Amino acid sequence: MVESVQVELDELYALSTAILTRSGFSGAHAAAISEMLSTCQIDDCQSHGLFRLLMCCQTMRGGKIDGHILPVVEASDSAIVRVDARGGMSLLAVEAGMPLLIEKTRSYGIAAMAINRCFHFSALWPEVEQLSAAGLAGLAMVPSHSWVAPAGGKRGTLGTNPLAFSWPRQNQTPFTFDFATSGFARGEIELYLRAGKPLPEGVAVDAEGNPTTDPQAALDGAMLTFGGYKGSALSIMIELMAGPLIDDLTSMESMAFAEGTGGAPYHGEIILAFDPDHFSGGRVADNDARAERLFADILDQGARLPSQRRFEARARNTARGYVEMPAALHAELTAMLD
């Protein structure tokens, strides 16, 4: 049983910005990263909440990131928004390009944002939910480091490659999912290691290619994709769409770029956006109702929608004014300010 502490919501952002600025990030980067981390922590996303401060600081120590550089949004007259993060963390680049992505999606019906040359550590759901909050559907994907074996293989070639989707709903939280295409996110395996818990079967193989439930052996060996060859194919698609398609690195190339320095992977990101108004021929209300009947039939069976746990956590934590986080993590983070 992991001992937990209660941390007030205001402390999350303050602790995060203090750690990041001390580590070498500018105020602007620290603010964007802290917004992401505290938003995730409030939704009880433990693997990509304040835990990821450790990865951000490791990235800075690795010496390859520029903690002050500002992204540049490139001019274009097409439906593609290109943002050059110029070797900084991804989040300011998303912030810089998102208004233009929304504007272009409303003009063309479909648009895409390609972010290049970014270090990337974060969850994707806050990004696609900016699109659904604007009444658009959004799909985002990134590669990472080559920790994951393809189906039938034993060696890391693919990244943990998350895929996130959000669909806008009237007067409701959106339909959103966001998951690694590996059986477990790497961050989740790291949390199992810290908690001294064995992994479920089928998540990883050790360095010799034998199945393992030992988190350290999994980190030293290769992770496996979810759903066998199906997850593997999705993961390869993400490598292609957020790599060669947008002129950026694959997970293998990101790993090589890191030269063993650890920290966040370095690559690109693609976010696709769709405007239902353009596709529905003016029958938006009908189509909204059809989507709602789909959700209702799922819920009627006692199943839950993705992100429901997260939305409930947000409501609970916001109402009580604090989150629960592992005591050891909180102690480690506060000690970084000593």
Ligand code: NDP
């Ligand atoms: P999870 O396995 O925790 O959750 C995946 C999704 O499935 C969530 O939307 C979740 O909703 C939903 N879900 C879980 N259980 C159910 C259920 N029983 N019924 C319906 N839906 C369900 O995610 P991962 O551990 O794979 O990923 C965690 C985070 O890590 C993601 O935010 C991802 O973006 C991030 N990540 C980032 C990477 C990067 O390179 N930047 C790499 C890999 C991962 P809910 O949250 O409500 O449980």
Ligand code: PYC
């Ligand atoms: O948890 O797999 C992961 C991950 C990779 C990069 C950031 N998080």
